Amino acid sequence: MAIIELRNVSKSFKGQKVLDGLNLEIEERKTTIIIGKSGGGKSVMLKHIIGLLKPDSGEIFIEGKPTTKSREPEHKEIRKMFGMLFQEAALFDSLNVYENVAFPLREHTRKSEAEIAIIVAERLAAVGLFGIESKMPGELSGGMRKRVGLARAIALQPKIVLFDEPTTGLDPIMANTINELIIDTQRRFSLTCVIISHDVSSIFTVGHRIAMLYEGKIIAADEAEALRNSDNEVVRQFLEGHPTAPIKI
Numbered sequence: 001m002a003i004i005e006l007r008n009v010s011k012s013f014k015g016q017k018v019l020d021g022l023n024l025e026i027e028e029r030k031t032t033i034i035i036g037k038s039g040g041g042k043s044v045m046l047k048h049i050i051g052l053l054k055p056d057s058g059e060i061f062i063e064g065k066p067t068t069k070s071r072e073p074e075h076k077e078i079r080k081m082f083g084m085l086f087q088e089a090a091l092f093d094s095l096n097v098y099e100n101v102a103f104p105l106r107e108h109t110r111k112s113e114a115e116i117a118i119i120v121a122e123r124l125a126a127v128g129l130f131g132i133e134s135k136m137p138g139e140l141s142g143g144m145r146k147r148v149g150l151a152r153a154i155a156l157q158p159k160i161v162l163f164d165e166p167t168t169g170l171d172p173i174m175a176n177t178i179n180e181l182i183i184d185t186q187r188r189f190s191l192t193c194v195i196i197s198h199d200v201s202s203i204f205t206v207g208h209r210i211a212m213l214y215e216g217k218i219i220a221a222d223e224a225e226a227l228r229n230s231d232n233e234v235v236r237q238f239l240e241g242h243p244t245a246p247i248k249i
Contacts, residue, residue, distance in 0.1 A: 002061075003028035003160065003192050004049060009058035010216075011044060018044050019055070020216030026209075031186055031193040033203045033224075035238060036213035042196045045213065046162050049194065050082050080108060083153030083161040087168050091137040091145060091152075097124070098133035101152045108156060123151040126188065127181060143174040147181065154189060161185075163195040167202055175199065179206050200239055204228060212238065 002025035011019040018041040026032045034042050047053040048060060051067060060067050062078055070078065091100050101120045105111055111119070124130065127147040137145060146166060153161050166182065167175035179202050186193050197203050203210055204224050211221035212235050220227060220235050230236060 001028050002026060003063055004194070005061040006045070006048070007059045007061065009045075009048060009055045009060065011041075011048065011053065011055050017216055019048070021058070022213070022217055024211055024218045024221060026192065026194055028192050029190050030208040031182070031195065031206055032209045032211060033195045033197050033207035034211050034213055035197060035200075035203060037238070038198070040213055041216060042213055043164060046084075046164060046194065046196060050084065050162060051079060080156060081159045083156065083158040085146065085149045085153045085161065085163045085166055087165045091148060093137050095137075096133065097129075097135050097137070097140075097148050100137070100148060101155055104152060104155045119155060120151075123155055124148075126154070126185065127151045141174075142169055143177060146170070146178055150181065150185065154185065154191075157189070158191070160192045160194065163193065163197075165196055165198065167197070167199050172201075175202060176205075182206055200241070 004024075004026035006022055006024045009019050009022045010017065022045065034045065036042050044053065048055055054068060058068075062081065067074075067078055092103065095103065098120055101123055102116050105116045105119060120133070124133070127150050129144065129147055129151065132140070132144070137148070140148065163182070167178050170178060182193065182195070183206060185191065195206065197206075207224045209221065210224050210227045211218050212227075212232075213219075214234050220230055220232050222230070227235065228239070
């Protein structure tokens with residue numbers, strides 16, 4: 001069942017078309033990875049899903065409900081379904097780890113501080129972090145920052161978590177650790193995950209389904225193993241890393 005559907009979504013910036021009649025269904029409680037060349041519109045697509053951008057045309061459905069023309073009160077409720085882990089974790093540098101994870105709970109719920117403390121401890125434990133609540137983001141390694149960012153992303157028990165290049169800037173060992181953490185978190189919380197990634201070595205480990213964005217459209221979307229064996233020449237070029245046509249560099 002599709003929990004997210006993008007139907008004929010188009011978006012241009014200053015006359016440059018970034019999304020061009022894009023269609024995609026994202027299945028509930030599975031991990032879908034979006035691949036494609038840098039600057040090809042993947043982050044723009046994520047911003048449309050979460051409602052930070054509105055399409056010039058087309059429609060986006062969340063749990064079967066059209067969201068493009070929803071009013072702000074409705075959209076606030078829709079956004080509560082989402083968590084997001086940004087490329088650099090996007091922690092508040094002036095807040096310690098505890099305050100970072102507690103932030104969405106204080107902003108969007110009326111939970112007591114005692115309840116918040118329990119949830120923060122549970123989310124940090126879920127990402128394998130103990131005893132670092134008082135540390136500041138500047139004291140953390142890149143991998144630890146990503147883990148704290150994930151703990152914050154799941155603080156409100158969202159149904160959907162969006163990841164923007166979760167392994168960027170990490171060494172192979174830490175990248176594998178983050179991948180295993182995403183797999184475990186997705187299973188533990190029955191999440192729908194949507195991940196932007198260029199890390200070809202990771203996408204078949206983490207993804208149930210893979211979709212390729214090229215020239216503003218989804219040109220292939222399938223189960224991970226089926227897409228690995230795709231005969232689409234653009235998909236093959238991307239996965240194999242050949243610098244020759246058809247993908248224009």
